[in-house]
Amino acid sequence: MNPFDYRGGILHAEGVAIPGLAEAVGTPFYCYSTAALERQYRLYAEAFAGTDALICYSLKGNSNQAVIATFARLGAGADVVSEGELARALAAGVPAAKIVFSGVGKTREEMAAAVKAGIRQFNVESEPELARLNEVALGANRKVDIAIRVNPDVDANTHAKITTGKAENKFGVPWSRAREAYARAARMPGLRVVGVDVHIGSQIVDLAPFETAFRKVAGLVHELRADGHDITGIDLGGGLGIAYEDEEAPPSPGDYADMARRVLGNLGCSYTMEPGRSLVGNAGILVSRVIYVKRGEAKTFVILDAAMNDLIRPSLYDAHHGVIPVTEPADNSARERVDFVGPVCESGDILGLDRLAPPLQAGDLVAILSAGAYGAVMASTYNSRPLIPETLVSGEKFAVVRPRPPIEALIAADRLPPWLAP
Numbered sequence: 520m521n522p523f524d525y526r527g528g529i530l531h532a533e534g535v536a537i538p539g540l541a542e543a544v545g546t547p548f549y550c551y552s553t554a555a556l557e558r559q560y561r562l563y564a565e566a567f568a569g570t571d572a573l574i575c576y577s578l579k580g581n582s583n584q585a586v587i588a589t590f591a592r593l594g595a596g597a598d599v600v601s602e603g604e605l606a607r608a609l610a611a612g613v614p615a616a617k618i619v620f621s622g623v624g625k626t627r628e629e630m631a632a633a634v635k636a637g638i639r640q641f642n643v644e645s646e647p648e649l650a651r652l653n654e655v656a657l658g659a660n661r662k663v664d665i666a667i668r669v670n671p672d673v674d675a676n677t678h679a680k681i682t683t684g685k686a687e688n689k690f691g692v693p694w695s696r697a698r699e700a701y702a703r704a705a706r707m708p709g710l711r712v713v714g715v716d717v718h719i720g721s722q723i724v725d726l727a728p729f730e731t732a733f734r735k736v737a738g739l740v741h742e743l744r745a746d747g748h749d750i751t752g753i754d755l756g757g758g759l760g761i762a763y764e765d766e767e768a769p770p771s772p773g774d775y776a777d778m779a780r781r782v783l784g785n786l787g788c789s790y791t792m793e794p795g796r797s798l799v800g801n802a803g804i805l806v807s808r809v810i811y812v813k814r815g816e817a818k819t820f821v822i823l824d825a826a827m828n829d830l831i832r833p834s835l836y837d838a839h840h841g842v843i844p845v846t847e848p849a850d851n852s853a854r855e856r857v858d859f860v861g862p863v864c865e866s867g868d869i870l871g872l873d874r875l876a877p878p879l880q881a882g883d884l885v886a887i888l889s890a891g892a893y894g895a896v897m898a899s900t901y902n903s904r905p906l907i908p909e910t911l912v913s914g915e916k917f918a919v920v921r922p923r924p925p926i927e928a929l930i931a932a933d934r935l936p937p938w939l940a941p
């Protein structure tokens with residue numbers, strides 16, 4: 520079942536018609552499907568059933584409280600990378616004992632907040648960070664569980680801006696220094712070394728790079744145990760990539776779990792994983808209205824009321840998102856090659872380049888697909904465009920899970936210095 524489908528010629532999110540939702544909240548807006556969120560989580564949970572595994576939803580993909588709470592109710596943990604995400608996870612009901620803290624630049628304050636909350640594990644990314652965390656833990660009279668994120672120098676075959684496991688990337692402890700880093704950590708009284716963490720990138724649609732990385736990790740676990748460390752857990756990092764267009768479906772969580780068990784199963788370790796995109800990406804769309812259709816000399820531009828500030832992925836990564844009309848076109852309707860663009864004053868303000876689209880006119884609604892991950896969370900107010908609303912659908916019901924702020928709120932956030940005050 521596709522949560523976003525035409526019913527009677529009109530695009531629906533589950534049982535909710537998109538035009539009615541657009542009427543209620545105004546355009547542009549994000550719309551998420553509860554059924555799709557739950558289905559994706561369950562695919563991971565079922566794939567790892569019978570294994571000691573915790574699925575820590577990576578909040579960076581979509582940190583709306585309603586989305587986090589949807590996963591928390593299913594038993595998910597959380598992967599956080601800032602004090603803000605930590606606070607969000609706790610506020611949405613994720614128990615501290617299910618929260619892992621990743622990221623290359625955790626500050627003392629952020630560490631202190633996470634130590635105080637009593638989180639499950641810190642994924643430490645450098646030797647200076649080990650020393651800092653040890654100090655913070657001792658200052659709080661605590662001993663905290665850590666994994667060291669190792670950089671396996673594996674090519675994930677993904678976009679250069681989202682590959683993280685190559686030696687030239689800033690992430691993780693270099694492979695050649697891993698054992699030394701573990702030895703240092705073991706000497707620090709505020710730290711308890713419990714695991715190995717690896718994350719090689721995002722939007723990975725092939726199991727091979729994961730398998731290469733996991734094999735290296737398995738070797739490392741043997742070495743670390745021989746060095747005397749009690750390694751009981753492996754953090755597998757982020758999840759699988761998703762299909763953004765009609766490409767071949769990426770591997771399923773089931774395929775991924777089978778591979779992980781085959782490569783790592785004999786180590787007797789528990790698993791933590793941090794999927795983001797694959798849990799939320801195809802559970803969300805961005806709904807937008809056509810403002811103008813402009814026939815240029817070289818191209819036809821469909822100018823939408825959504826823009827790069829609302830969904831930056833096409834501009835930033837040349838990412839492809841499907842764009843479909845909310846009113847289902849007839850099979851035999853004419854098609855025209857168009858660029859879907861936004862109103863922002865940049866040529867890079869693109870939402871869909873060179874698409875074959877049915878006839879569209881001002882006032883029509885379109886849906887930009889696969890926008891649930893790294894959409895709303897990466898939005899800005901560039902061009903003084905307020906952040907757009909987020910809605911969540913469940914069956915026939917919908918709720919606004921983040922309202923559109925008034926423009927006055929943007930202005931009110933600034934302060935005039937005394938010499939400019941009226």
Ligand code: LLP
Pocket residue numbers: 577579580598621622681683718720721722723756757758759760793794795796797832836892893
């Ligand atoms: N864990 C760590 C340590 C990560 O750095 C990431 C993503 C994840 C988990 C979640 O990975 P996922 O399951 O979503 O692939 N803004 C980019 C994606 C950046 C991903 C950064 N790290 C995009 O829009 O494609």
